[in-house]
Amino acid sequence: MPGGPYDHLLDPVVEIVRAAGVRIMEFYKTDLNIERKDDYSPVTEADHAADEIIVPALEKLTPDIPVVSEERRQPPTGHRFWLVDPLDGTKEFINHRDEFTVNVALVEDRVPVFGVVGIPVTDLIYAGHGPGTAVCLNGEGTSKRLQVRKTPARGMTIAVSRSHASKDELADFLVDYEVADRMVAGSAIKFCYVAEGRADLYPRLGPTSEWDTAAGHAVVDAAGGSVVRLDKTPFLYGKDRFLNPGFIAAG
Numbered sequence: 001m002p003g004g005p006y007d008h009l010l011d012p013v014v015e016i017v018r019a020a021g022v023r024i025m026e027f028y029k030t031d032l033n034i035e036r037k038d039d040y041s042p043v044t045e046a047d048h049a050a051d052e053i054i055v056p057a058l059e060k061l062t063p064d065i066p067v068v069s070e071e072r073r074q075p076p077t078g079h080r081f082w083l084v085d086p087l088d089g090t091k092e093f094i095n096h097r098d099e100f101t102v103n104v105a106l107v108e109d110r111v112p113v114f115g116v117v118g119i120p121v122t123d124l125i126y127a128g129h130g131p132g133t134a135v136c137l138n139g140e141g142t143s144k145r146l147q148v149r150k151t152p153a154r155g156m157t158i159a160v161s162r163s164h165a166s167k168d169e170l171a172d173f174l175v176d177y178e179v180a181d182r183m184v185a186g187s188a189i190k191f192c193y194v195a196e197g198r199a200d201l202y203p204r205l206g207p208t209s210e211w212d213t214a215a216g217h218a219v220v221d222a223a224g225g226s227v228v229r230l231d232k233t234p235f236l237y238g239k240d241r242f243l244n245p246g247f248i249a250a251g
Helices: 007-025 045-061 090-094 167-176 189-195 210-222
Strands: 034-036 042-044 067-069 080-088 101-108 111-119 124-128 135-137 143-145 156-161 179-185 201-204 226-229 247-250
Touching: 007 045, 007 101, 007 111, 007 124, 042 045, 042 090, 045 067, 045 080, 045 101, 080 090, 080 210, 101 210, 111 189, 111 210, 124 189, 124 210, 156 189, 167 201, 179 189, 189 201, 189 210, 189 247, 210 226, 210 247
Parallel strands: 067 080, 156 179, 156 201
Antiparallel strands: 034 042, 080 101, 101 111, 111 124, 124 135, 135 143, 201 247, 226 247
16 A cells, blocks of 8 residues: 555554444444434434544544544644544444444545544444555455446446435436446445445435544545535535535545
């Protein structure tokens, strides 16, 4: 994998994400204590337990870089900050669907320059930190390079959100695309589908938060793809209240 300024972060952050995934799995398919945040989205003790692993570990790893987590939401200071979703896809987790992830990204000058997405159920880790660095790591330490694909002649495969997709709105958006297939999934897994060439396009028409997208965004970029706003302008981070507009992740 090509070198770069973030090589030294890859192994320790992967270990942090794996440890959080192991902790999350201790709660999976058990009777959960489910709370509601101010926006009525669900949160469980698994979210908090993963947060308690990730945030202190990142603070120890890079004491000079502040950490912003979904479970803490403190505003970042400076031009660099970690952006963490300890358990992305809490709805899928609660409903015993395997489509939930652990997301850790480093944002620099409003751009995600480093990202790790862990899938606890399969023990797969997707990571990227610059052009040509995207990889998928399995639990045995074997790595596979990731590269987005050219759109097949038969048409695009579209990654679609399981919990947030509006069928009519999505149909209107895709009217000018040649669609051959759809892959429905929750969480940041959809970014991974694009990065590894299983899907060609992931359009998200509704709102998300920055911790939902930053790690997957970095992986797609590293695999040769792109993530832009719906109007094709740059998709940036460090926004007010960490709220995202709609976007397109593309191979």
